[in-house]
Amino acid sequence: MSEPRELPPLQGMMRLFGAFALALATFMNVLDTSIANVSLSAIGGDLGAAASQLTWVITSFAVANAIAVPLTGWLAQRFGAVRLFTASILLFTAFSVLCGLANSLQMLIFFRVLQGAAAGPMIPLSQALLLSTFPRQKAGTALAVWAMTTLVAPVMGPMLGGWITDNISWPWIFYINLPVGLFAAVVTWDIYRDRETPRQRLPIDAVGLGLLMLWVGSLQILLDKGEELDWFASPVIVALAVTAALGFCVFLAWELVDNPHPVVDLRLFRGRNFWSGTLAFSLGYAVFFGNVVLLPLWLQEYMNYTATWAGLLTAPVGILALLLSPYVGRRVGRTDSRILATIAFAIFGVALYLRTFYDTDANFGFLVVPIIVQGAAMAFFFVPLVNLILAGLPPSKIPGASGLANFARITAGSFGTSLAITLWDDRAKLHHARLVESISAAHGSARAYFGGLRAAGLGSRQAASVIDHVVDAQARLLAADDVFWLSAMLFFAMIAVVWLAHRSQPGHSSDSASAAH
Numbered sequence: 482m483s484e485p486r487e488l489p490p491l492q493g494m495m496r497l498f499g500a501f502a503l504a505l506a507t508f509m510n511v512l513d514t515s516i517a518n519v520s521l522s523a524i525g526g527d528l529g530a531a532a533s534q535l536t537w538v539i540t541s542f543a544v545a546n547a548i549a550v551p552l553t554g555w556l557a558q559r560f561g562a563v564r565l566f567t568a569s570i571l572l573f574t575a576f577s578v579l580c581g582l583a584n585s586l587q588m589l590i591f592f593r594v595l596q597g598a599a600a601g602p603m604i605p606l607s608q609a610l611l612l613s614t615f616p617r618q619k620a621g622t623a624l625a626v627w628a629m630t631t632l633v634a635p636v637m638g639p640m641l642g643g644w645i646t647d648n649i650s651w652p653w654i655f656y657i658n659l660p661v662g663l664f665a666a667v668v669t670w671d672i673y674r675d676r677e678t679p680r681q682r683l684p685i686d687a688v689g690l691g692l693l694m695l696w697v698g699s700l701q702i703l704l705d706k707g708e709e710l711d712w713f714a715s716p717v718i719v720a721l722a723v724t725a726a727l728g729f730c731v732f733l734a735w736e737l738v739d740n741p742h743p744v745v746d747l748r749l750f751r752g753r754n755f756w757s758g759t760l761a762f763s764l765g766y767a768v769f770f771g772n773v774v775l776l777p778l779w780l781q782e783y784m785n786y787t788a789t790w791a792g793l794l795t796a797p798v799g800i801l802a803l804l805l806s807p808y809v810g811r812r813v814g815r816t817d818s819r820i821l822a823t824i825a826f827a828i829f830g831v832a833l834y835l836r837t838f839y840d841t842d843a844n845f846g847f848l849v850v851p852i853i854v855q856g857a858a859m860a861f862f863f864v865p866l867v868n869l870i871l872a873g874l875p876p877s878k879i880p881g882a883s884g885l886a887n888f889a890r891i892t893a894g895s896f897g898t899s900l901a902i903t904l905w906d907d908r909a910k911l912h913h914a915r916l917v918e919s920i921s922a923a924h925g926s927a928r929a930y931f932g933g934l935r936a937a938g939l940g941s942r943q944a945a946s947v948i949d950h951v952v953d954a955q956a957r958l959l960a961a962d963d964v965f966w967l968s969a970m971l972f973f974a975m976i977a978v979v980w981l982a983h984r985s986q987p988g989h990s991s992d993s994a995s996a997a998h
Contacts, residue, residue, distance in 0.1 A: 515638030549601020574662030643792030696728030767897030
């Protein structure tokens, strides 16, 4: 094992290029969590997949990413932080290219799993390397700049993905990672290879890792395939549910025994702030991310938005997020984090409630207002909640606590996506049936409308198809409004979860900033 050594911060252009390479790699990583959102319709059209199946493109990446995050500490000690970070960038880039080359949905999902696994160590290690790049007195500034990068990437993702999908083709949303990844890897290795961290051989909790993959994977497949297989009427869904439940129980038992190197340190949940903060963090992100995926799907499939315009509509969420983030960063440590988190949940609730007023005649300006409002919630969400989660923990526990909280958040986000799309589909079927009943009841009006379509030159089947399309569009709108309303109520209710935590003490803001994403 190498002896630990105190490394001086980088100077001049080396610091600038080092920080830029780390930020670029982080940007590429976070960008890929959202760049495919507005391209799902195009991917489905090319690969012959239904909307309910397309969420796997998002959730497969998220689940693999979440499972890989807890392994970062062990891998960094085994191979060194610089080697691991550089290898993660190269593997992420290679799997990105393979995603673009995929000619079936199954192949795309397989490479997205590998891409997500490769991405797992990148964000935690970029934070650690960035802190070694700057003097300690400038650590807060460095992490603030890094945090801004993670806010810009999700905003740029839909815009960039939409433009590429409309003007080139969807595989290029993955191919663009090739030059970016190669550049970031080369610069990182060139600057940081002489600053490698100490390495040591530690045993890995292979049983715990296997159980983690078993129950998380089974639960995610259950959520993604439930609608298609008619839920618990299917033996496959029942088997997945039993596997997930048993796997989770055995995982808990295994991790809580006297294990010196657990893959996940579940003893952290003994702390009130940790379990309550992680619960609020995960539930809030699940509801938020489910709506992030749902909105572009509805816009493109039922509002006739192109991928570019769907991306442009969702992009303004970053305006208030970027403007308010520096203010929130200054307030953390001075203001009770529970108050700041409450502001985030309340604004999320208001923004989603405003979406319940959407209709099929809404113009761009009307649709974008709640999205702009939501940006303020994003600024108040991440750092205050992580500050609550880490409050009172000793420095030695903070890396593990941060990894576990982010594992819970990412996993919850993938589950939230599946649940939002499933609820949307179920409510759409219900509203479709009710609208058809209403049309049948208003027989005279329906006959007149049908006659008008015939008079316009449409055949009987064409006229019936037009009516069915109108009914389906209205059903999907009403179903989306249901999801928005439920999401808003959940955010308002989750404010109570935030206040289960104790008041955070000043002095944790730097640690929180480093773990916020």
